[in-house]
Amino acid sequence: MDSNGSGRRRFLKHAAALAGVAAGAGVGAEWAARGQSAKSAEAKPEAQAKEAHDHRELSRRGARFSVDHITYYTPLQDYAGIITPASLHFVQYHASHFPDIDVQQHRLTIHGMVDRPLSFSMEDLLSFSMEDLKRLPSVTRIHFLECHANSSPQIHHAGNQNMGLPVQYVHGMTSCSEWTGVPLSVLLNEVGVQKEGTWLVSEGADPGKFSHTLPMAKAMEDVIVAYGQNGEPLRVEQGYPIRLLVPGWEAPFSVKYLRHIKVVDQPYHAWNEAMNHSVARPDIGGKARWYHFQFGPKSVITRPSAGLKIPGRGYVQITGLAWSGGGVVKKVDVSTDGGETWMEAKLQGPVVPRAHTRFTFDWAWDGNEAVLMSRCTDELGEVQPSRAELFKNWGFSEEESKKPQRSIHTNMMQPWKVARDGSITDAMFS
């Protein structure tokens, strides 16, 4: 634990230094690459931007810093299988620096409408020594986490200067890990939830004390108080020492640096959920939806994708990821003609609920222009919509659906256009 803790602190200092540079550079978001040396971190924003956009740098997690956000994007185009290495997991962080938490001092409290308000030390929750391993029952499950703003039309709209970004920056705020922790239901049973306790609100120990409401029914179903990710303790930017992991739901529910859980009798409308993350929609008279919960069926072709180039006609393996908050991915179809015709892709195991699922499709490219798309169907029978279908459901006209609006919770199909020379561009708005 000690050596791990110091490693976490080293990373923390590094991240804080980078964040400081970006904040000093001004309010506008600067693009940079994680893992660069302190010297290159001092480079001008233009140089950082150039480096970050160079997606040929493999295994780099692109980053974007602003005064009150730290964002990392998973390089979806570069990895195989379904597990995202922890070092490449996306981050969407709402404060200027990561906290340096002393695991010996950290406590999780559960209070509010409970019979026995309790404070849990990290030793109560977890220990990595064999003697105490079974102190509380743990579970290990594979789940995706996705930022509610992932794939936003705002980031890759035709009028946006960022148009043409690789899949990493358009869809790279989804990642998938093997998470280990204590079921939240076990802890809630220890404190004894009263019958009025129908919701809970949780709070992190980050500088901004990020808070979010969660329905009790979901809390008792499959939520994990996670301390492990892919076989190692959580990394600092993933909420070390503990975080909530709310499977299949928008990632802001999965509060990091978890410190307090309060059982309450109504939603608390924390700013991050009710204000920052709500969205006005014409189908409900221009009013806003309070909450989105689970993600719908979604998929994206990660190779070949924008910025990559097919070397020549002949065999091409099309591959990508599919996932759904509704459960298991049942089917993925692939189109090479912009959705005119569809063929079923192969699902590569393991296929587990609320997790990234890898699909592949064998294609013979004839050298002509093509538009590649994928379409996910989940176990509930829900089908991933096109951009036009999704926005129509929300009450937008076709014309309105092309505007660079601040959309969240989007799961529309992603078309990639292949030119005759094999180069690939984002065709979402063309």
Added chain:
Amino acid sequence: MRCSLSLLAAAMILAAPAAGLAQSPKFNVGTPLSQEEIRSFDFMIGPEGKELPPGSGTAKEGAAVFAKRCEVCHGKNGESGVLRRLVLGSPGKPYRGPFRAAEKDSVAYYPYATIAWDYINRAMPVPKPGSLTHDEVYAVVAFLLYRNGIIQETDVMDAKSLPKVEMPNRNGFVPAVPVYPPESKPSWW
């Protein structure tokens, strides 16, 4: 003992979903929390403002705090922020929509005034969250509500008055009260 605990753990995993809100503790871990301890950290403020602490502030007091601590990001009087523009409308003339994108940054968008207290207290100002006193938070909230045309300049905001402030966009959300599971199909729309 270790063996029986292990068996118990296995049984808990199987039983937890079906047991629902079972009442008796199974593992006897954790340390009891006193009400005093809970009060020391519980600043999660609900729509009814039950957790609001003692203290008070007015728009006039808030103007000074805002200029010193908030203006650098949110602009003079919160009207020209480089990060978020917090004020729409003007004293006596509240903004009533539409709230599409940037308009959602304004306090005018909030359905409950308590949200402003909770968020400013927990997360602002960004470089040093938690550095405002409770009186200063009440004052800044009063200032923003006044500049948004929602309260009078002389109104005193405290634990009793703040939850009673009628927000112009109170009915701007669907459904009127959030429900789970959601009422619409499919649930992810």
